[in-house]
Amino acid sequence: MRLSTYNIFNTATNQLGTLQSALARTQMQLSTDRRILTPADDPVASARALEVSQSKEMNSQFATNRQSARSSLAQVELSLKNAGDLMQDMHTIAVNAGNGSMLPADRLALATELEGRLTDLLGVANTTDGAGGYLFSGYKATTEPFTRTATGASYNGDQGQRQLQVGASRKIPLSAAGSAVFEAIPTGNGTFQTQASGANTGSGVISSGSVTDRSQYLAHNYSIAFTVGGTPETTTYTVTDNSTIPPTVSPPATYEEGKQIAFGGMAFDIKGKPANGDSFTVEPSEKQSVFTTVTDLISALRKPAGTAKEVAELTNSLNEAMDNLKSAHDNVLTVQASVGAHLKELDYLDSAGDDLNIQYAATLSDLQDLDTVKAISEFQQQQTTLQAAQLSFKTMSGLSLFNYIG
Incomplete structure (x- = not known):
């Protein structure tokens, strides 16, 4: 069988190119520590790796959202604590006002002190989140929730609760509507x-x-x-x-x-x-605003209490105010407990998210990572094969009758 010089060189060049390409591919796998360099290497594993990577990125975004939610809820919890402390302080003032030895000037001083507490409470109700939004205005984040009125305060927000996706199937409220915290207070003993x-x-x-x-x-x-x-x-x-x-x-x-x-x-x-x-x-x-309760209490303390009738009116007003303030404080504690439950849930979701990250990383490793020992062995074998092919081609291409004609 005769082989032309062209065929010999063409075939050898193709074979050397194939061997060199395989060697280069193995070298690329070793440098990236990836088994799959292109989807063509393993279409099924590539599609699965893409799905897992997307899930892993979503899980990372949920972790970022949980951090944002935790920051917002921490602000809400602090504001509720301050509101509860103010209500407890006002309840103490109401108890002190019932002291029979109180002079009219003393009650006026307590009324002035309550005015300051009312202003402080209104400030807490209008707390901002540090980014230009209000914590207790519902969906109307840029609207100041409460405005002072002659009878207490009016609510300018809505009943909505802003939420944030913190898990694949879980949304967490970032705050509470101001009406639910400061207005929906049952009067009397609650019944x-x-x-x-x-x-x-x-x-x-x-x-x-x-x-x-x-x-x-x-x-x-x-x-x-x-x-x-x-x-x-x-x-x-x-x-x-x-x-x-x-x-x-x-x-x-x-x-x-x-x-x-x-x-x-x-x-x-x-x-x-x-x-x-x-x-x-x-x-x-009925439902009554805590601001109305405090405003009524201030008015009661400023009324005269010299006769038996006036003393009875004052005592009835103080009893009513103390019941309403207690209900208001209990309501704030209930909302605060709900916020604490959400914070605890975020801790649980963080733990579950970390476990998912580990699972996703293990799955991606199984799909994409390279068996380094096997790849090094294959690289050395391919290198030896290429060197042998290059040497044999050099020897074969050097054969000529002219070498034997003297």
Whole structure:
């Protein structure tokens, strides 16, 4: 068989190029420590590696989001703590104002102190997040949540809760709506509220009471009317259920100062001496702003308290304010506990995210990483093969009849 010189050189060049390309590819694998250099090397593994890489990047973004959420929630938690401390301080002032030895000037001083606390509380409610947004304005991040009014403060935000995706299937609220923190405060004991009529002339003081039998509580509106007369003089009262048609009036009962009055699953007491025609109301709790509560308390402290009637009005106002402030503080603590639960959940999600990163890294390693020992051995074998091919080609290409013609 005859082989032309052209064929010999062409075939040898192609073979040497193939061997050199294989050697270069192995060298590239060793330098990058990657088994797959192009998708063509392993299409299935390349597609799977792309999916895992995307999941790993998303997991990293969730970790960044969790850090942002933790920073925002830490600010909210600090603001709620400050608000709770202010409410507790105002509750203490209300308790001190009930001291019978207080002079009018002392109560005025307490009212002035409460004015300062109210301003501080309004400042906490209008806390910003450091980036131009307000913590407690809902979705209206650039709107100042509360504006001071004559009766307390008005809410300018909405009921929304800004959220951030912190996991594949989890969103965390970054704050709470200001209305839920500072406005939706149940009055009285949280179930019902007791109040004295503003037209009372006696010294009767009503307690906040409590629910004694939940199964009998009907959430009706009641009024308690007092009658004083007779010889000897006696004080009686009747209870009217104004929620029925027609209103239901109970038989008269003899009033005994401090004795428990119970009906409709509720119980409370009235102290002092109600005058003829005095009345009290018992109604379901309503929602009231803490700013309204403090404003009403300031007004009560600035009223005169020289007569028995005025002292009773002040005492009833103080009792009502203390109940409402306690409810407001409890509400802030509830929201604060929710924020703490979210922070704890972020810690759990961080731990789960770290585990996922390890899993993704291991999967990518299995799909992409190079078996270094095997690659070095293959590189040396390819290098030896290439050198042998180059040497043999040199020897073969040097053969000629002219070398043997003398």
